[in-house]
Amino acid sequence: xxxxxxxxxxxxxxxxxxxxxxxxxxxxxxxxxxxxxxxxxxxxxxxxxxxxxxxxxxxxxxxxxxxxxxxxxxxxxxxxxxxxxxxxxxxxxxxxxxxxxxxxxxxxxxxxxxxxxxxxxxxxxxxxxxxxxxxxxxxxxxxxxxxxxxxxxxxxxxxxxxxxxxxxxxxxxxxxxxxxxxxxxxxxxxxxxxxxxxxxxxxxxxxxxxxxxxxxxxxxxxxxxxxxxxxxxxxxxxxxxxxxxxxxxxxxxxxxxxxxxxxxxxxxxxxxxxxxxxxxxxxxxxxxxxxxxxxxx
Ligand SMILES: Nc1ncnc2c1ncn2[C@@H]1O[C@H](COP(=O)(O)OP(=O)(O)OP(=O)(O)O)[C@@H](O)[C@H]1O
Ligand SMILES: [Mg+2]
Numbered sequence: 269x270x271x272x273x274x275x276x277x278x279x280x281x282x283x284x285x286x287x288x289x290x291x292x293x294x295x296x297x298x299x300x301x302x303x304x305x306x307x308x309x310x311x312x313x314x315x316x317x318x319x320x321x322x323x324x325x326x327x328x329x330x331x332x333x334x335x336x337x338x339x340x341x342x343x344x345x346x347x348x349x350x351x352x353x354x355x356x357x358x359x360x361x362x363x364x365x366x367x368x369x370x371x372x373x374x375x376x377x378x379x380x381x382x383x384x385x386x387x388x389x390x391x392x393x394x395x396x397x398x399x400x401x402x403x404x405x406x407x408x409x410x411x412x413x414x415x416x417x418x419x420x421x422x423x424x425x426x427x428x429x430x431x432x433x434x435x436x437x438x439x440x441x442x443x444x445x446x447x448x449x450x451x452x453x454x455x456x457x458x459x460x461x462x463x464x465x466x467x468x469x470x471x472x473x474x475x476x477x478x479x480x481x482x483x484x485x486x487x488x489x490x491x492x493x494x495x496x497x498x499x500x501x502x503x504x505x506x507x508x509x510x511x512x513x514x515x516x517x518x519x520x521x522x523x524x525x526x527x528x529x530x531x532x533x534x535x536x537x538x539x540x541x542x543x544x545x546x547x548x549x550x551x552x553x554x555x556x557x558x559x560x561x562x563x564x565x
Contacts, residue, residue, distance in 0.1 A: 276308015276402025279359040303560035308402035314529030323347035329358035353379035381410035385417035403434025433463030498541040509545035512553035522561020526551040
């Protein structure tokens with residue numbers, strides 16, 4: 269089975285769930301919990317618990333949060349290759365969930381924004397391995413050179429490469445054209461519907477996927493409760509799979525990361541897209557049924 273190398277961000281997520289409507293300028297009782305996070309690290313963790321050999325390359329602070337995040341990844345069985353930043357703290361994301369369940373994130377990348385090309389360990393790049401590059405690493409100017417370097421190493425080693433859209437707001441700031449250029453070399457792009465719209469100007473996910481298929485051999489669009497769709501550039505019919513029903517969404521954070529980890533193994537094994545999409549939706553449903561973006565051990 270293919271070994272997966274993930275290059276991306278590592279964060280601490282502070283999830284605050286308000287019990288009542290937010291008292292602006294005041295104090296609102298909430299349930300506040302701390303979790304391991306970061307899109308790239310989440311994907312590596314979900315892959316490892318699915319029995320896939322996974323490595324994660326990223327940067328942490330020389331702080332207790334960084335040590336905890338490192339140990340957590342090892343606990344999942346991830347080969348964590350974290351470089352310690354002497355100055356910047358481990359990244360932190362404040363996830364605010366209103367009493368109605370709407371989610372707003374405030375993220376401070378900290379050490380993630382200083383990932384350098386020399387932080388990418390070459391020994392992980394070789395034939396038979398796959399690179400998944402988190403869009404966050406490309407979209408953040410500070411880590412972009414390292415992300416592009418990882419893509420070059422993977423191409424030299426003839427590895428397959430997938431990339432994701434990171435976050436809607438970051439994509440908007442960076443611009444569609446630069447992102448499409450940076451990610452040439454990736455065989456498959458994962459985006460959610462909003463990212464697909466930012467990249468193509470189309471609010472219909474299927475239309476957007478068709479436009480994106482001019483840039484990538486294969487495209488997967490994640491569509492929240494609508495599930496996900498896959499399309500290739502060979503003119504075949506798009507494949508759609510519905511989302512798995514979820515009784516109660518405890519915390520939507522990390523659904524997209526779990527989806528990618530669920531999709532990749534089957535896809536790398538050459539299974540039909542419908543099977544990989546369904547497996548993505550299965551892990552995504554697990555991720556949103558509990559608090560935090562990572563699997564529960
Ligand atoms: N409300 C929901 N009900 C059921 N499944 C859902 C729901 N929201 C998300 N999912 C599942 O999670 C997957 C990924 O979610 P989404 O489309 O929001 O991607 P994303 O934006 O990348 O993820 P995130 O919101 O975690 O950043 C969906 O394809 C679906 O399988
Ligand atoms: Mg989403």
